[in-house]
Amino acid sequence: EVKLQQSGDELVRPGASVKMSCKASGYTFTDYAMHWVKQSPGQGLEWIGTIIPLIDTTSYNQKFKGKATLTADKSSNTAYMELSRLTSEDSAVYYCARRYGGYLDYWGQGVMVTVSS
Amino acid sequence: DIQMTQSPASLSASLEEIVTITCKASQGIDDYLSWYQQKPGKSPQLLIYDATSLADGVPSRFSGSRSGTQYSLKISRPQVDDSGIYYCLQSYSTPPTFGGGTKLELK
Numbered sequence: 107e108v109k110l111q112q113s114g115d116e117l118v119r120p121g122a123s124v125k126m127s128c129k130a131s132g133y134t135f136t137d138y139a140m141h142w143v144k145q146s147p148g149q150g151l152e153w154i155g156t157i158i159p160l161i162d163t164t165s166y167n168q169k170f171k172g173k174a175t176l177t178a179d180k181s182s183n184t185a186y187m188e189l190s191r192l193t194s195e196d197s198a199v200y201y202c203a204r205r206y207g208g209y210l211d212y213w214g215q216g217v218m219v220t221v222s223s
Numbered sequence: 224d225i226q227m228t229q230s231p232a233s234l235s236a237s238l239e240e241i242v243t244i245t246c247k248a249s250q251g252i253d254d255y256l257s258w259y260q261q262k263p264g265k266s267p268q269l270l271i272y273d274a275t276s277l278a279d280g281v282p283s284r285f286s287g288s289r290s291g292t293q294y295s296l297k298i299s300r301p302q303v304d305d306s307g308i309y310y311c312l313q314s315y316s317t318p319p320t321f322g323g324g325t326k327l328e329l330k
Contacts, residue, residue, distance in 0.1 A: 141319075151267065151310055151321040167318040201266055208273065208314040209257035213266040 108132040110202050110214035117220045118192055125188040126217045128202030135183040136160040139205040142176065142187050145216075146198045156205065157185060192221045225249050225313050229322025235330055242298040246311035246322045251292055255315035258287060258296045262307045270309075271296060303329050 113127040128140065142154040155166035159178040166174065173196070175188045189196055200217045203210035226249040236242045246256070254274040259267035269278045271287035274294055284299045298305055306329045311322040 150324045151312075153319045153321070165317055203267075205314075208255040209269060210259075210267075210312070211269050211272075211278070213268070216266050 108204070108212045110204065110212055112200075112202060112214035112217050115218040115220070117222065119223055120193055120221055122192055123188060123190045124192060124219055125186055126200060126219075128185040128187075128214050130183045130185070130204070133204075135178075136180055140176075140178065140185040141203045141205050141210060142174065142185075143201045143203060143210075144170075144198050145201065146195075149198075154187070154200075159185065189219070192219075194221050197221045224318055225252060225316055225320050227311055227313055227320050227322040229311055229325055231325060232323065233326040233328070235328045236301060237330055238301060238303070240301070242301050242305075242327065244296045244309050244311075244325045244327075246294045246296075246313075248292040248294070248313055252313045252315035254289060255313055256287075256289070256294045257312045257314070258285075259310045259312065260305075260307050261310065267310060298327075301327075301329055305329060 109131045111129045116124050118124045136159045139156050139158045141156045144152045153167050154170045154174050155176050157164045157176040157178050164176045177186045197220050202214040204212045228247045256274045258271040260270050261267040270281050270285050274289050275287045286297045288295045309325045
């Protein structure tokens with residue numbers, strides 16, 4: 107069974123950084139790209155970027171360049187996303203999702219990030 | 224970036240109706256179009272991929288189609304459990320872009 111288990115919700119101070127994880131199981135981690143998606147409160151979905159774990163290649167939405175950094179650890183089948191210089195605009199739920207072909211077939215449960223002093 | 228214009232933003236339907244949600248792409252996307260359902264507090268779930276293919280485990284009352292650059296999701300005789308928010312996603316070009324979402328209420 108394919109599963110993407112994300113780390114827990116975060117409460118962080120403005121200006122700080124946060125790093126969240128997405129542990130994959132049930133498939134060969136290096137065979138699929140991992141995407142990250144943002145959902146602001148009461149809003150729609152926004153693509154942040156993707157990483158291809160096999161070759162550690164990343165691609166970012168221009169809007170999130172400098173904000174998000176995607177990495178992957180092949181030894182633990184885990185993808186990571188770090189968000190830096192957090193502001194209230196970064197308060198949102200963040201999802202990881204596996205890309206299969208042209209679509210996202212499995213999603214993590216989401217990480218709620220709250221930026222507050 | 225490719226814009227995905229999704230409509231309607233919300234709708235209320237009865238269980239006997241046929242529900243149709245559309246996404247119009249700002250340019251051709253070669254059927255790199257998928258549909259997702261999201262329930263409150265949950266992550267999106269894949270319904271349709273490659274514009275017309277039904278994802279595993281998805282009831283056959285869901286279907287997808289295309290006319291030109293307009294893509295449609297149809298729910299025939301929806302069930303109460305089909306309430307939620309529906310999104311389209313184009314993955315033809317980077318960045319992938321989502322439609323704005325359609326909130327479906329069944330009455």
